[in-house]
Amino acid sequence: MQMFSTLLMKHISIQVITSDLPSASVILAELNSFSPDTRPYAEQALPEIPGRRFRESYTQAKTRLDKIASEVGFAPTSLSDGVTPISEGELDQANQWLGVAWETCSGFEETRRRQHEERVNIDQLETTLANFRNLHIDLGRLQGDKHFLETHIGMLPRTQVDQLRDALGLDRYLLFPFMESENETHVIIVGANDREASKLQSVLDTAGFRPLEIPPELHAEPDTAKTRLMQRREAVKQAAQALEQAISAWSAESRQTLERAAHILHLAAPYVALGEAARHRGDLSRLQGWVPADDLPSVERALDGKLPSAFVLEARDPTAEERPLVPSVMRHNPLLKPFSALVMQYGVPRYGEVNPTQLFALTYILMFGMMFGDVGHGAVILGAALLLRRKLGSFTAFGITAGLSSMLFGFLYGSIFGFEHILHALWIAPLTDPLYMLTVALLWGIGFITLVTLLNILNHLVQGDRLGALFGDNGLLSLLLYAGLLGAGYSFYADGSIGAFWAVLAVLTLIGIFAHKLIEQDASIGERILVAFIETFETITGYASNTLSFLRVAAFSLNHVALAIAVFTLADMMGDTGHWITVMLGNVFILVLEGLIVAIQVLRLEFYEGFSRFYSGDGRAFKPLTL
């Protein structure tokens, strides 16, 4: 039964000597079974939270290591040494070393930034010079001290130009923009040389004005100036190469120490992750958390064998009030991993709630096959999944099962790459009897909705909510109402009359649901009646529309054949080569487009028509201490 629900959990509290806390955290992290419970507890008896300094040191060290790793391209290798707890002294030492190392790396980064800026400056200067050369204006003449005129050539952010022009105008300077690049504007500032230079300089600094250093020999020897610029560019290039070499050398030289630091941080992480789940007073500490009941003996054994001093472990079942806080653990066969991932997209099951992964996997694969039944297309999906298994990872199983299901239904429908006459249909070719296909889909839908409603009743009973199981949305009364409506509908279809039994069943359950909705609300009588009426009406329309929604299962199987017919009709209009090209391209089209649509439609049926009826998905994920 455990495979259809979350694992049973135990709340444990472990009392240890404070100095053993880091060891305890590492031992628990190795087991991968302990999720810290950070609710406040025993604040009077154990007023302090241990390891505040340790955590601060860890955070700083981890940030430093991450920054260094990104700067020098360092990726730590997996743990090779033994698993031992980390002392505060060891962590501090590592942090200190990482601080020094980051200072070096930060220097590399700053140098790289400056080199980039220098490259940009040279580019800008070259563009400026070329611009002036074309205009036959000697820029060299504009710079240098003049008797009556003060000139400045440089760049500033585009957004500042107007404001600076106005500001300089107040000091009787003129500003002329002469070129614009991405974010910068190149300007010349001119004014009479009879004012305090410091005033102008102050405004220019404030505006982020960057003067352009014009080579002095520009006027007399333009070629020398050009060569000088080229030399500058070459020098920057060489400096950049030297920097990269220095970074590589430093990285190689520091690799071992970096590995050691990464190792220390790795082992320190569990103690940090304990957070407020651990409390202490003096030498006595306590930590609390959640453990799957099955893993409790191994937790006890591990602590017994590895913890240096004595400890006291107390375990208990979660209380009724705690249930919403208990993390949900589900352990699946690896084949179910991709389906579990899709279920998690909807939400984590509540503790004790039915785990829908198996049901989801089975019904998803069946519906996919029903809607996309084709031996050839299924084989392509299967082959693609096998070929791309490295890239797909755990989702390979998803592709394989979907492909196999598609092939199975392909044999049942007698369809291979859209050809309906090559294989003999083991069951039925969908287009030969569409009404039969629609009936099967409808029955499938009724069965599916009945099953998920039963699961919802079960979920309520597990949570101890008998009233909800009986009267709530998708409770027993709703299910009986559904049965009454279906029975009445079928009687009307078969005999032309509704049938007294079904009519009475439907009306009585309807009254029951309406009465419950009337009672459960806390509002004025008028509002209660209105809301109860609307919600009861919604229950009926919900069941009706959800059931009809399953007609798409048949509709897509018919659609698959119809698309194939369209492709063959087009192919028949072509010559021999064109015929086969059209058939091939048509099949690719069907495979990609229809395959994708079917995959999404099935997911929609699962989530909207299925999960929304029984699965709350608002549980807490199990986040164990890990190494």
Place this chain on the structure above:
Amino acid sequence: MSSHRNQAYLKTRVAVLSARLLSPQEIERLKGLTLNQLGETFDLLPIFEEDIDTRQKSRLVEQALLHRLMRELSVLLRPLSGRSRGLLLYWPRKFELYNLKTLIRGKMSHLEMEEIRDNLYELPENIRLPHESLLQAENVLEMLRQLDQGPYALIARQARNVFEEQHETFSLDAAIDRLYYTGMLRHANITDSIDKRGLKKVIGIMVDQQNILWLLRYRLVYHFAPSEAYYLLIPYGGRIQRDNLMELANLEGLETIIDHLPAPFQTLLSDAENITQVRQRLDRTVSVELQKLMHYSPDAVVSALSYLIIRDMDLMRFYAIIQSKLLQMDQAMLDEAVPGDAMDATTMEAVT
């Protein structure tokens, strides 16, 4: 926000919330209350009862008031989507920019990470800078490199200039303020508001207030040259436009500058003796003008924005009262810091 239903919802919300705004009489009454009575009024008692020093209490009160404002903002945001939502969400970014100033100054002054963190506003996720990574930067240059990668690249450049050339941080603060108001105007220009004039008036009021105060500080306190003072101001105010601002920047002395201010500022500030008095009168004028917009703008977004600005100013006044009580300042000092009834008649006369 075109839907009439949403307009009606927002208008109703603003009308309900506006009952919380503090009248001058209410401010007077609050000034007369004890610290505990003030705490009861604004649910701050737990902070006053905590065993922490005055500075920490003051900090917690400031955060609590900001949270209160952010909660009201989230209520007003509910019916909004698209550009109107973007506009209203942009307004509280000024707190983010305060944080940016704190971070840059803190790092430049080599303050400890914790000390800087203590002075940052806690803001909702959607308008928050990546504080943690900026805080973890181990020196100014590292933090500026991080800022270089985001929307604050220009600020980073200015800050680097300030840091490397050892300049004062005025240019930095001014650049940040200008960035904020430019962004506000950009949002106002692209929004589909049915009262763009009202919206621009709101922004104009804020910019004018900022410009007058900083012009006086730059020219009279820091003795900046006209060009530099002008450069640091925002050239697109409501009543004080670019030419006007240039003229004002060229003047000397408090009286002369006030004499050349356009109406209604000239009348309002005519007998102000110092910059503190100027600030108080401007605060009150802004509040009165925004109240008019809040009540009479045909666009609920303009009303909501006006409400938020007035509410923010009210909470600042309330915070000043709390601080004076925490620091046990005498009544005269409190009256000077937070004038109430006495000034109102003059202000109302000038504004109307």
